[in-house]
Amino acid sequence: MTNNERVIDVTDLRRVYGDKRGSFEAVRGVSFSVGRGELFALLGTNGAGKTSTVELLEGLAAPAGGRVRILGHDPYTERDLVRPRIGVMLQEGGFPSELTVTETVRMWAGCTSGARPVGEALEMVGLGGRRGTVRVKQLSGGEKRRLDLALALLGRPEVLFLDEPTTGLDAEGRRETWELVRALRAEGTTVLLTTHYLEEAEDLADRLAILHEGRIAAEGRVDEVVAAQPSHISFELPEGYLLGDLPPLAPLGITGHETEGRIVRLRTDELQRAATGLLLWARDAGIELRRLDVRGASLEEAFLRIARNAKDGTEDGTGEARQKEMAA
Numbered sequence: 001m002t003n004n005e006r007v008i009d010v011t012d013l014r015r016v017y018g019d020k021r022g023s024f025e026a027v028r029g030v031s032f033s034v035g036r037g038e039l040f041a042l043l044g045t046n047g048a049g050k051t052s053t054v055e056l057l058e059g060l061a062a063p064a065g066g067r068v069r070i071l072g073h074d075p076y077t078e079r080d081l082v083r084p085r086i087g088v089m090l091q092e093g094g095f096p097s098e099l100t101v102t103e104t105v106r107m108w109a110g111c112t113s114g115a116r117p118v119g120e121a122l123e124m125v126g127l128g129g130r131r132g133t134v135r136v137k138q139l140s141g142g143e144k145r146r147l148d149l150a151l152a153l154l155g156r157p158e159v160l161f162l163d164e165p166t167t168g169l170d171a172e173g174r175r176e177t178w179e180l181v182r183a184l185r186a187e188g189t190t191v192l193l194t195t196h197y198l199e200e201a202e203d204l205a206d207r208l209a210i211l212h213e214g215r216i217a218a219e220g221r222v223d224e225v226v227a228a229q230p231s232h233i234s235f236e237l238p239e240g241y242l243l244g245d246l247p248p249l250a251p252l253g254i255t256g257h258e259t260e261g262r263i264v265r266l267r268t269d270e271l272q273r274a275a276t277g278l279l280l281w282a283r284d285a286g287i288e289l290r291r292l293d294v295r296g297a298s299l300e301e302a303f304l305r306i307a308r309n310a311k312d313g314t315e316d317g318t319g320e321a322r323q324k325e326m327a328a
């Protein structure tokens with residue numbers, strides 16, 4: 001990616017929250033780039049630092065360290081240059097609830113140069129039917145998310161920041177938002193998306209990063225991140241058989257195993273080879289492998305492994321580490 005193509009460019013970004021009682025580093029050296037027209041998803045467990053990172057990219061706060069460039073500019077110190085070219089959908093919009101939907105969009109359009117017509121923005125997000133006298137406070141949670149999105153799209157942004165855009169939407173609303181995001185990207189809009197829905201990232205993202213405790217724990221195209229994870233085979237050990245009666249595991253490409261009662265779980269990076277070897281062994285021995293489950297690696301697996309590491313406290317920056325840090 002050349003400098004010109006890097007619409008979002010983040011290097012060693014840090015964010016520290018602090019008060020009299022102490023300080024906490026929520027973003028701990030995050031680096032990534034997003035090219036023009038790309039959709040980059042930022043995933044992570046609760047409190048991983050997604051919103052803290054995105055707010056720095058939007059220029060809402062100054063980083064404690066590192067560098068952000070949006071369209072070649074510093075979004076905090078060069079806010080005037082960046083703001084008109086980006087669209088921001090925050091987790092909570094917080095517009096006056098007494099205004100009607102149309103008044104809200106009109107008010108926003110008044111502060112936006114080259115704004116789309118109010119009707120067009122509302123139609124884009126499926127709120128065309130809520131024009132007129134409907135007040136913001138009468139909207140459902142999902143409709144309010146759509147209104148947030150309409151406001152983010154008003155200025156025809158080159159870069160769109162979507163912070164959990166489909167939270168609170170029903171399945172149909174989610175699909176409609178995905179369609180819209182896909183269409184915007186097809187027009188060349190660069191999108192940075194944070195989400196808790198893995199299928200959303202899997203479906204939409206060109207590339208993604210999984211944040212954990214303020215650091216990037218995995219990054220790449222969806223297939224790359226998934227390919228780095230093992231696949232699993234599990235089954236019930238047949239009556240009268242012991243684990244040692246299975247064929248040698250290593251030659252089948254099986255890299256690890258564990259048992260829970262009579263259930264055996266095998267880990268492999270070569271699913272086809274391992275499954276074929278195991279099934280041939282069972283056929284030749286005349287055994288039926290009950291409760292057989294063959295599961296390829298998935299984004300969910302990648303995510304859960306990272307979250308599990310957090311629970312085990314196998315990496316620094318765990319909750320305990322945070323408490324110590326705050327108390328220091």
Ligand SMILES: Nc1ncnc2c1ncn2[C@@H]1O[C@H](COP(=O)(O)OP(=O)(O)OP(=O)(O)O)[C@@H](O)[C@H]1O
Nearest residue numbers: 017018024026044045046047048049050051052053
């Ligand atoms: N204003 C603040 N003051 C102190 N700590 C904060 C503040 N805002 C966020 N944090 C802490 O920073 C860490 C990262 O929070 P952040 O909201 O960025 O995470 P997130 O990944 O967006 O979480 P979620 O998925 O729950 O929205 C958390 O431990 C959070 O408690």
